[in-house]
Amino acid sequence: MVHTHLVVVGTGLIGGSFALALRRAGFAGRITGVGRSRENLQLAVELGVINDFCHDVAEAVIDADVVLVSVPVASCGEVFAAMAKSLPAHAVVTDAGSSKQSVIADARAHLPDMSRFVPAHPIAGTEQSGAGAAFATLFQDRWCILTPDATTDPAALEMVRSLWAATGSQLIEMDASEHDEHLAAVSHLPHLAAFALVNAVRKSGGDDPFRFAAGGFRDFTRIASSSPQMWRDIALCNREALVHKLDALIAELGELREAVTAADGAHLLAEFAAAKAARDAWLRKNGDEL
Structure with missing residues (x-):
């Protein structure tokens, strides 16, 4: 697996488990967590979920190669807007939202290049939350639905497919609606x-x-x-x-x-x-x- 900089916006159950699953699969790059709670982010560092953390989305993604947006779906627009000006042109963005049409609409409204955004939804979870609830096998043998469209960059899609596959997910693609x-x-x-x-x-x-x-x-x-x-x-x-x-x-x-x-x-x-x-x-x- 390539050495790269992964930024996880929303370092809770899903975002944290994504990071841990990639670590288990051999990801050796840097993982930066983004969130509001210093206590939760510090715990994520102590548990080995992330390497470092930042509270500012725009600052965190300046040198990102891949960004996972794992926040409540109603907050995705705010996150996309915050990263829009500092996101590198080569960076690939994916998400973990449970509704896809609303997230895609928010991305289209704010991201400078929709071709590098690959919407995803891992169908896995528990009723627990926070970095302390994350575990590396959360996605093992669970569906992960990708909802690319005709404008999606094939290379970006392949990168996101490989990342979710590395978590143990079973991948399927379908229309967002x-x-x-x-x-x-x-x-x-x-x-x-x-x-x-x-x-x-x-x-x-x-x-x-x-x-x-x-x-x-x-x-x-x-x-x-x-x-x-x-x-x-x-x-x-x-x-x-x-x-x-x-x-x-x-x-x-x-x-x-x-x-x-x-x-x-x-x-x-x-x-x-x-x-x-x-x-x-x-x-x-x-x-x-x-």
Whole structure:
């Protein structure tokens, strides 16, 4: 792997794990972390995630060869604007955002050369955050979706492909709008559903509405411990696709409500059986990769 200068803007779970995974794969270049929290960045240095850090995006990227933008999607525009004037002409920029159309629009508005920007989304994570949560195998055998377009420089695309492949990711390319539709269904909607379920129980009354919650509730709502700010941003940045999926979920819940109200056991059984069959088939196909 070439010796180069990698700048990671947002040295948290994703950015930190990207750096650690590259180190494990043999990356011997310099890694600079960028962020607001000195405590988090100092921890990243102590853990060997980065070599040094900077609080100023423009200063950090002056001699960058590759930049990973791993900040909340609503903050990408601010980061792109900050680096625009000092980013070297040869530098390649990628990101790790969960919505692609909004990030691409922000990049187009600010970056001087869109051909050197290769949008990416590693589909991996935990509910934890910060450099202390980073680990080198986070992306191992997980999908990483790249969403280049006809203007993307082939050399820049190949560099980004090689970096994400070195983390252990399985790479796939698709259109940004297709990505946003898929992720609205299988990632963004489940997070909103988990937040909604916890709030429904929280508001149900009593001294301790969670008193008898056990494994099923814990497993279903695990992702409700994710960053509220991050998921607010994702919901707003992918709102068009997400609204369609929310409508579909509301319709399904409405059908179940009607069946419960009418004591229609046959309908409930059919819906539950269809859902179980679909999930079991998904697990048989992908269980070892999850």
